Amino acid sequence: MAYTYEYPAHYVTVDPVIFGAQSTRDTCDLKVLLIERGVAGQPFHGQWALPGGFVKPEESLDAAVARELQEETGVTGVFAEQLYTFGDPKRDPRGRVITVAYLALIDRGRCKLQAGTDAARAEWFDLDRLPPLAFDHAEILGKALARLRAKVHYEPIGFNLLPPLFTMAQLHALYEAVLDRTLDLPNFRRAITRLNVLREGGEETNVSHRPAKLFRFDEKAYGRMLRSGIHFDTGKL
Amino acid sequence: MAYTYEYPAHYVTVDPVIFGAQSTRDTCDLKVLLIERGVAGQPFHGQWALPGGFVKPEESLDAAVARELQEETGVTGVFAEQLYTFGDPKRDPRGRVITVAYLALIDRGRCKLQAGTDAARAEWFDLDRLPPLAFDHAEILGKALARLRAKVHYEPIGFNLLPPLFTMAQLHALYEAVLDRTLDLPNFRRAITRLNVLREGGEETNVSHRPAKLFRFDEKAYGRMLRSGIHFDTGKL
DNA sequence: GCAAAAGTGTTGCCCGTACACCCATGT
DNA sequence: ACATGGGTGTACGGGCAACACTTTTGC
Numbered sequence: 001m002a003y004t005y006e007y008p009a010h011y012v013t014v015d016p017v018i019f020g021a022q023s024t025r026d027t028c029d030l031k032v033l034l035i036e037r038g039v040a041g042q043p044f045h046g047q048w049a050l051p052g053g054f055v056k057p058e059e060s061l062d063a064a065v066a067r068e069l070q071e072e073t074g075v076t077g078v079f080a081e082q083l084y085t086f087g088d089p090k091r092d093p094r095g096r097v098i099t100v101a102y103l104a105l106i107d108r109g110r111c112k113l114q115a116g117t118d119a120a121r122a123e124w125f126d127l128d129r130l131p132p133l134a135f136d137h138a139e140i141l142g143k144a145l146a147r148l149r150a151k152v153h154y155e156p157i158g159f160n161l162l163p164p165l166f167t168m169a170q171l172h173a174l175y176e177a178v179l180d181r182t183l184d185l186p187n188f189r190r191a192i193t194r195l196n197v198l199r200e201g202g203e204e205t206n207v208s209h210r211p212a213k214l215f216r217f218d219e220k221a222y223g224r225m226l227r228s229g230i231h232f233d234t235g236k237l
Numbered sequence: 238m239a240y241t242y243e244y245p246a247h248y249v250t251v252d253p254v255i256f257g258a259q260s261t262r263d264t265c266d267l268k269v270l271l272i273e274r275g276v277a278g279q280p281f282h283g284q285w286a287l288p289g290g291f292v293k294p295e296e297s298l299d300a301a302v303a304r305e306l307q308e309e310t311g312v313t314g315v316f317a318e319q320l321y322t323f324g325d326p327k328r329d330p331r332g333r334v335i336t337v338a339y340l341a342l343i344d345r346g347r348c349k350l351q352a353g354t355d356a357a358r359a360e361w362f363d364l365d366r367l368p369p370l371a372f373d374h375a376e377i378l379g380k381a382l383a384r385l386r387a388k389v390h391y392e393p394i395g396f397n398l399l400p401p402l403f404t405m406a407q408l409h410a411l412y413e414a415v416l417d418r419t420l421d422l423p424n425f426r427r428a429i430t431r432l433n434v435l436r437e438g439g440e441e442t443n444v445s446h447r448p449a450k451l452f453r454f455d456e457k458a459y460g461r462m463l464r465s466g467i468h469f470d471t472g473k474l
Numbered sequence: 475g476c477a478a479a480a481g482t483g484t485t486g487c488c489c490g491t492a493c494a495c496c497c498a499t500g501t
Numbered sequence: 502a503c504a505t506g507g508g509t510g511t512a513c514g515g516g517c518a519a520c521a522c523t524t525t526t527g528c
Binding site: 187 | 490491492493497498499500501
């Protein structure tokens with residue numbers, strides 16, 4: 001290396017907040033993935049925490065998160081976006097650790113939970129029944145949930161949280177779960193349709209009523225929309 | 238220290254993108270503060286860059302930014318919010334440096350520019366006449382500008398960029414400068430007034446036409462609004 | 475009185491909301 | 502035929518956009 005610095009170095013971790021949805025025909029429950037800290041002698045032993053890990057020397061932050069996500073969920077290509085960086089000097093009792101938090105979204109149906117190296121077990125938790133969390137992870141989780149709710153209004157979330165083919169009712173149930181309030185289904189349908197980011201993909205079968213159309217997210221159409229400068233905007237939904 | 242880690246450490250810097258506005262009666266120009274890298278033998282010597290610096294061991298990220306801002310502008314209490322963290326392993330040729338970028342807003346009238354320890358000089362640049370920037374600072378600046386423009390729609394920006402007392406015309410000119418498009422002044426006036434975050438503070442004098450009312454930002458009213466759960470929303474302005 | 479800039483009124487239109495209503499399928 | 506959920510039509514209201522209009526000062 002041609003140059004070096006005369007400055008102090010810091011430990012840096014990434015902490016993804018992983019929201020997972022599981023959809024049935026007309027319900028959707030949204031949970032968050034936590035791990036139980038399993039190394040005896042370490043602070044917060046036995047408490048629940050976000051499934052983070054240290055950043056390796058030659059690894060970008062995004063790559064570090066992708067690696068952690070793969071280790072925890074067994075799935076690659078999980079959606080994740082950077083959320084906020086927490087750098088209070090006292091946030092880790094062992095010394096200074098700066099953490100870059102991420103927001104990750106996944107369909108729980110795709111996951112095979114695997115406890116990581118320093119976790120006793122991994123589990124999905126309801127958002128209104130969270131255990132006490134280690135470090136400042138409660139604050140991080142709060143910020144992630146706020147971001148998720150804000151995101152709904154200007155970006156096509158949900159498509160990461162659902163299976164590839166889904167019905168309007170499922171998407172509707174997901175939005176209700178995320179926003180924690182009811183949404184008029186007819187109006188929701190029109191609001192989404194207006195965006196032109198869905199492609200039809202067949203129909204339900206074997207239901208004792210009119211079959212629902214199935215949709216898939218049209219990433220190309222979404223890309224075109226962004227490039228053409230038109231804002232994705234679901235209004236107030 | 239009771240515990241230590243067996244993991245690699247990283248250098249961490251903060252890089253504020255400092256936007257500064259200068260208002261006359263009916264114009265407003267928005268510029269960004271850059272420094273010229275002044276230490277011979279260091280990479281990007283002689284090029285322009287964001288005025289960042291290393292985070293000290295016992296210092297929070299916010300404190301590090303506040304310190305940098307004070308050093309560069311001579312002003313304390315400058316508005317700054319965290320923007321994004323850039324951690325590509327190759328972003329600094331000397332080795333791995335992770336940087337936490339901040340968005341800072343200030344009234345240029347308050348600034349006394351001071352070149353920092355490793356800067357030859359500091360200067361305000363027009364946004365459409367930027368020099369080539371060192372490191373990945375062009376990307377950081379782009380992200381900061383996008384955030385500033387998005388912020389306008391849901392938060393009372395501008396009040397950090399103007400003197401304590403200002404006219405509607407000045408605020409209007411600022412919004413036009415930030416968004417880089419024209420806004421109907423009568424409608425703008427109503428949109429702002431509806432928010433109830435301004436207090437009247439006298440009138441202009443010595444103008445050869447009807448004097449404009451002067452306003453100041455009412456932080457208490459804004460705080461009350463946030464706590465009561467009402468969303469600040471300027472609509473599409 | 476006139477010019478110049480501050481500030482108000484008015485109208486049309488779009489879009490979010492609420493809710494009544496029709497459609498397609500299995501039993 | 503009827504129950505069940507999928508999907509469409511319609512009418513009301515609030516807010517943004519455009520622009521005509523009135524107000525207040527200095528000269």
